[in-house]
Amino acid sequence: MIALTDAAATKVQELITAEGDEALALRVAVxxxxxxxxxxxxxxxxxxxxxxxxxxxxxxxxVVDPSxxxxxxxxxxxxxxxxxxxxxxxxxxxAQRSCGCGSSFS
Numbered sequence: 001m002i003a004l005t006d007a008a009a010t011k012v013q014e015l016i017t018a019e020g021d022e023a024l025a026l027r028v029a030v031x032x033x034x035x036x037x038x039x040x041x042x043x044x045x046x047x048x049x050x051x052x053x054x055x056x057x058x059x060x061x062x063v064v065d066p067s068x069x070x071x072x073x074x075x076x077x078x079x080x081x082x083x084x085x086x087x088x089x090x091x092x093x094x095a096q097r098s099c100g101c102g103s104s105f106s
Contacts, residue, residue, distance in 0.1 A: 002064060011088075024046055030071045
């Protein structure tokens with residue numbers, strides 16, 4: 001299951017608040033595609049399946065489907081807001097290689 005840094009949890013909570021629906025969860029998934037074989041997908045979701053894995057980080061509910069969870073074990077979602085880097089990034093120790101865009105891996 002993926003973990004969230006404090007910065008990522010804070011930013012996600014801000015975005016959920018802006019959406020106006022505190023019941024939303026952050027869904028993180030791995031999908032086939034991208035230039036390296038797999039790509040990450042993140043979106044707000046209100047539907048949680050019985051077999052989904054869930055975790056709570058500072059009040060942010062994170063949901064991952066079972067097949068994605070296998071590829072996200074030990075991964076960390078971070079958020080940076082600086083001049084050189086801005087946005088969310090995933091550090092995944094399971095990725096053997098990644099592409100230049102940072103959103104695709106194998």
